[in-house]
Amino acid sequence: MKNVGVICGGFSSEFEISVKSAKNIQQNFPEAYNAYLIYLQKDGWFVELDGTKVELNPVDFTFNNGTNKIDVAIVYIHGDPGENGKIQAYLEMINIPYVNSGPLASQLSFDKWYCNKFLEGFGYKVAKSVYLTSANQSLDSDAIIAELGLPIFVKPCDGGSSYGIAKVKEKDQLQNAVDAAFAEGRTVIIEAFLDGTEVTCGLYRDQSGVCSLPLTEIVSENDFFDFAAKYQGLSQEITPARIDNDLTVEIQKISKEIYQLLNLRSLARIDFMIVGNIPFVIEVNTTPGFSNESIVPKMIAAEGISTKDFWTRIMKAELA
Numbered sequence: 001m002k003n004v005g006v007i008c009g010g011f012s013s014e015f016e017i018s019v020k021s022a023k024n025i026q027q028n029f030p031e032a033y034n035a036y037l038i039y040l041q042k043d044g045w046f047v048e049l050d051g052t053k054v055e056l057n058p059v060d061f062t063f064n065n066g067t068n069k070i071d072v073a074i075v076y077i078h079g080d081p082g083e084n085g086k087i088q089a090y091l092e093m094i095n096i097p098y099v100n101s102g103p104l105a106s107q108l109s110f111d112k113w114y115c116n117k118f119l120e121g122f123g124y125k126v127a128k129s130v131y132l133t134s135a136n137q138s139l140d141s142d143a144i145i146a147e148l149g150l151p152i153f154v155k156p157c158d159g160g161s162s163y164g165i166a167k168v169k170e171k172d173q174l175q176n177a178v179d180a181a182f183a184e185g186r187t188v189i190i191e192a193f194l195d196g197t198e199v200t201c202g203l204y205r206d207q208s209g210v211c212s213l214p215l216t217e218i219v220s221e222n223d224f225f226d227f228a229a230k231y232q233g234l235s236q237e238i239t240p241a242r243i244d245n246d247l248t249v250e251i252q253k254i255s256k257e258i259y260q261l262l263n264l265r266s267l268a269r270i271d272f273m274i275v276g277n278i279p280f281v282i283e284v285n286t287t288p289g290f291s292n293e294s295i296v297p298k299m300i301a302a303e304g305i306s307t308k309d310f311w312t313r314i315m316k317a318e319l320a
Helices: 015-027 086-093 103-110 112-121 141-148 171-182 227-231 245-261 295-303 307-318
Strands: 002-009 033-041 044-049 052-055 072-075 129-132 152-156 166-168 188-192 197-206 209-212 216-220 235-238 268-275 278-285
Touching: 002 015, 015 033, 015 307, 072 086, 086 103, 103 112, 103 278, 112 129, 112 188, 112 278, 129 141, 141 152, 141 171, 141 188, 152 171, 166 171, 171 188, 197 245, 197 295, 197 307, 209 245, 216 295, 245 268, 245 278, 295 307
Parallel strands: 002 033, 002 072
Antiparallel strands: 033 044, 044 052, 129 188, 152 166, 152 188, 197 209, 197 216, 197 268, 216 235, 268 278
16 A cells, blocks of 8 residues: 655644644545655654654655655645645655645745736736735835725735735724734735625546536635634535526636646635626635635535545546
């Protein structure tokens, strides 16, 4: 049997969320593989064996004094350095196969500004936005509000979850929101507010091609789908989404196009805001949450397939 390493942890605020996702994957992985949790921490690489962490050799991915070796990896680090493609690039350098999207696709989709501008260039609808490259640059709040209106969203471009995101309703809130976003990322995007219905589409590849999962509608009890709404139960996640069939089919079609355009692999999730029956792309996620509280496992259940079968399909397709 192949030894599969589910890599989690990382260097961002999303360390614990990543671990939850990876544990859920490992616990529901097909029996045809030996699935191990691999922790990437600031003090090294570790494999979990019987509840204990032992060192992983990062040069050849062996452990237990070289008696065991990871044959294939699943990168499930939310944020840096997994969701942005750094680990994938490293795995290619040391010749360890993995089933995720590659370094370029991961880096592009991870950066909210560049990804949305890339997609806009191919005709997909995205929110109007302003791009900030430095926390020290002068902030012209009046000009930004004149261009985008109020309320507006402030987000770190290179953050994997909802840390550092704020909905700004008044001009005097903008600077603090920008400062908080720069605490989580190197660049910041300020986006116009899209007033509509939020839905998300899960995607994966099996041996027949790109498949879409049932759409989920997100109704946050907070002002928007922030960290608490995502992970502390302060939202309704309704699957299938309460939209008409034609619009569902259109969003699934757009999602598949974007998946192929960005050259994604394995699992992905694309978020939309529907405004006046027109879907706007919010963001592309190549490492969507996979904990018990996350959306994608609920989509898989609604599709009527088990998590083990889901990962069996991915492994067969991506390792073919």
